[in-house]
Every structure is written in C-alpha cells, then in structure tokens.
Amino acid sequence: MLNYATLELMRQNHPALRLLRSDHAPLVASFLHRVFIAPNVRSMAQADLAEELEDELFGLREAVGGDCFPKSALEYLNDWAAPDRGWLRKFYRQDSDEPYFDLTASTEKAIVWLTTLSERSFVGTESRLLTVFELLKQMAEGSETDPQARLAELQKRRTEIDAEIERILAGDIRILDDTGLRDRFLQFIQLARDLLADFREVESNFRKLDRTVRERIALWEGSKAALLEEIMGERDAIAESDEGKSFRAFWDFLMSSRRQEELTVLLERVLKLSAVCELKPDARIRRVHYDWLDAGEHTQRTVAELSKQLRRFLDDQAWLENRRIMDILHSIEAKALALRESTPAGEVMTISDIAADIELPMERPLYVPTTKPRILDFDLESDNSDVDATALFRQVVIDKAALATNIRQALQTRSQVTLTELCGMYPLRHGLSELIAYLQLSSDVFKSAVDETCSEIIVWESAGMDGQNCVKRARVPRVIFVR
Numbered sequence: 001m002l003n004y005a006t007l008e009l010m011r012q013n014h015p016a017l018r019l020l021r022s023d024h025a026p027l028v029a030s031f032l033h034r035v036f037i038a039p040n041v042r043s044m045a046q047a048d049l050a051e052e053l054e055d056e057l058f059g060l061r062e063a064v065g066g067d068c069f070p071k072s073a074l075e076y077l078n079d080w081a082a083p084d085r086g087w088l089r090k091f092y093r094q095d096s097d098e099p100y101f102d103l104t105a106s107t108e109k110a111i112v113w114l115t116t117l118s119e120r121s122f123v124g125t126e127s128r129l130l131t132v133f134e135l136l137k138q139m140a141e142g143s144e145t146d147p148q149a150r151l152a153e154l155q156k157r158r159t160e161i162d163a164e165i166e167r168i169l170a171g172d173i174r175i176l177d178d179t180g181l182r183d184r185f186l187q188f189i190q191l192a193r194d195l196l197a198d199f200r201e202v203e204s205n206f207r208k209l210d211r212t213v214r215e216r217i218a219l220w221e222g223s224k225a226a227l228l229e230e231i232m233g234e235r236d237a238i239a240e241s242d243e244g245k246s247f248r249a250f251w252d253f254l255m256s257s258r259r260q261e262e263l264t265v266l267l268e269r270v271l272k273l274s275a276v277c278e279l280k281p282d283a284r285i286r287r288v289h290y291d292w293l294d295a296g297e298h299t300q301r302t303v304a305e306l307s308k309q310l311r312r313f314l315d316d317q318a319w320l321e322n323r324r325i326m327d328i329l330h331s332i333e334a335k336a337l338a339l340r341e342s343t344p345a346g347e348v349m350t351i352s353d354i355a356a357d358i359e360l361p362m363e364r365p366l367y368v369p370t371t372k373p374r375i376l377d378f379d380l381e382s383d384n385s386d387v388d389a390t391a392l393f394r395q396v397v398i399d400k401a402a403l404a405t406n407i408r409q410a411l412q413t414r415s416q417v418t419l420t421e422l423c424g425m426y427p428l429r430h431g432l433s434e435l436i437a438y439l440q441l442s443s444d445v446f447k448s449a450v451d452e453t454c455s456e457i458i459v460w461e462s463a464g465m466d467g468q469n470c471v472k473r474a475r476v477p478r479v480i481f482v483r
Helices: 004-013 015-021 025-037 046-063 073-080 105-115 126-142 147-169 178-218 224-239 242-255 257-271 283-338 400-411 419-425 432-444
Strands: 088-092 099-103 416-418 448-463 469-482
Touching: 004 015, 015 025, 015 105, 025 046, 025 099, 025 105, 046 073, 046 099, 073 088, 099 105, 105 178, 178 283, 257 283, 257 416, 400 416, 400 419, 400 432, 400 469, 416 419, 419 432, 419 448, 419 469, 432 448, 432 469
Parallel strands: none
Antiparallel strands: 088 099, 416 469, 448 469
C-alpha cells in the first residue's frame, strides 16, 4: 500500500530511489545501462569495469569540465557498491582473488523505469489487449473441470480453424497491416527486456534466502538434526514455490533445441518484414533467446554455488563444534591433573551402574600359525617359440585434439550443435571410447548444456568377437555444444 509512511521509508532506504535522487544519477544510470543492461552482461571484473568507467569519465571531463568528476574510477565503483547506496554488488568468485561487480535488482529497476520516460513515437494498445484476453482465456480454460465444457470449447476452436482454412482455400488471406505488426513487435521487445530483468531479481531472491539460512545457522541453539531438517525443508519450499516452479518451467521450455530453432526461425522471419525494419530494432533482438539462455545459466550457476558454500559453511560449523568438545575435554584433564597431588576430602565423583567386564577364556579363538610361503630357486629358461604380438598393436588411442577440431568446425556455421548431430557428421571410429571423449570435452573444454529430460540414441559400427561388424547403440542425455 502506497501511503505516506511507506513512501518516506522507501525514499530513505530503497537503492532505486537513492539512485534517482543522486547528483550523479545521469552518470550512474547511463554508464551501468551501457555496460551491463544493453549487452546483457551479468558480472565484470574490477579492472575491466574501472577501465570502462575511466574512459567514460575522460569523455565527460572533456565535454563538461575538468572538475565535474574529481574522483578516480575505482573510487566511484567502491562508492556505488557501498551498503548505503547498494547500486552495485561487489563480490569474489571462487576461482579468482580479483573483485567482480554486478548490478543489483533495484538498480536495474530504476534504469528500466528511466527508459520508459522517453517519448515514444508509437504507443500500441491492441497487442496488450490481446495478451490480456489470451491470459484470461488460458486461466478460464485451464481451470475448467467439466469435460463437456472443455470439449465444447475445443469443438468451437476446431470450427473456427476449419472456417479459416476454407477462407484461405477460397483466396481470402487475412494478414496484419503494418500498424499491427509494429504494435506486436514493440510489445515483444518490452516483454523480452522485462524477462531479462527478472532473472537478476530471481538471483537476488536466492541470495537473500542463502543469507537468511546462514544467519539461522549462526544463531541456532538446538540439535543439528533439527537444523538440517528445517534448512532442507526451506530449500524444498523455495524450489516448490510459485517462483521456483515458474523458473523451472521456463528453463525446461528454453532448453529444448526444437524450441530454440523455432524461435530462431520466427525471429528471422519477423525481422525481415518491412514494417519491422522501419523501426530499426536493436541487433541483439536477433539473439534474445540466447541472452535468456545465458541469463538462466548464470542464475543456475549462482544457485549451485550458493548450495556449495552453504554445505562448506555447515562443515565449518561442525568442525567448530567438535573443537569446542575437545576444549572441554582438555579443561577436564587439566583440572584432574591439578587435583592429583592434593586429593579433596569427601566424595569427588560417583559412577552409577558399575558392572564387571566378564570375559570367558573359551570364547577366545585358538592360535592359528601363519603359512610360510615356499619360494623355489631355479633359473629361468628363454623360450624361442613364436609369440603373436598383434595384441600389443591393437591399443586404441583417442585423439582429443581431432575431436575438438570437429566440434569447432561444426560450430563455425551454426551457434550450437548436439552430440547426435556431431556423430552424424563425423561417425565414431573407435566406438564407446570416442563417445566418452566427446563427453569429457563437453565439460572440460567447450561450453555446453545438458538436457536430462530428453535422451538420444547414438549408433556406430564395431567389430565383434567373430570379426564381423555389428551395430551398437548408446542412450545418452541430449548434450548441446554452444558457441
């Protein structure tokens, strides 16, 4: 609810409003939009970002004046990442000791809102109304439990499709005019950019969850089993939440190679339309679905990294608890040694349930002497008979460099290629060993994605025991090499 108290609190504490109220808001918003949002960059090293900002400051000082921005680029970056501003997130990667910077979700919201303030030459309303109507229709049909109502709706839709087919066969082809095309294309661009901005907010929500769990671990006073049960329950609750389910459904949809190819074909057809070319769209729109894929992969890697760090944090907590127990034992030993020479009067310690440890002699096993090995001492005689040495030359050596060359050649003409397509272009000559080498290259050398929900069959010919060629098959998850 937007009342006075809420807005005043947001004005003082929200990073987006602090950015809009800042004296350097034009510099911060324009620079971060050019470096992070426009090229869809998720993180950048401190040296590269400082160099970009230094060039920006040099140009502004030449145009506006030498005293307008007195600080260095690194000082400005550290100020923007300070907790009282919160416009950038400064962090260290696991494999690097160099600081990295990334936009916060609040900063991206402020910059996206600023982009909406510019005057638009064309404001489309039809496409948004159709989108609203289609969403309401999907919700109404998706929640209908009466089979007859569902069948009636499908029958109505089939009647409309049959009528449209008859009109097309009669030569009456209805197409969108230029206004309708521009309206829908601008709506598509807006939705595509909003989707990229949502990824950063989803990642921020996962980080807040991780921070909350760490605080709970540090302040936990109960048993470790209860702590683990609560943490794992909360992790499952996040995965099964509306946000988690929606993100997983989006990721499964986008990971389909068929969907990616369909999106590529549709974008190519739409961008060639004359009405769309008049709008002069950004060149990155042509590969916006790959930007979605990169942003989704970055979010997936962030979640995996947070899980790894949380597991390490739990191990450290267990080590500290064991160390505390050892310190208690050492203190007991020290006090016992101090009392050894001067035994206190009275009862010092009592042990309940004292019992004798009875061990019967016949329960012990009998002695079994060890067997001494007998070593024969004789001279080895050489054998001059012919030995078949062909087995020594049947060793199979997989040339990984040649396989890597095959992958690079396949990616020169396309942006991605599946392992099945690669084996079709370059058939396996060494069977399963060569297939395993391809899988190792997909995780160690090349950038790849694995779709566990879809499996593919790879076929090759191999010589059998009888010398005859036989066909062998292997079922593997879909592996996609990405350029």
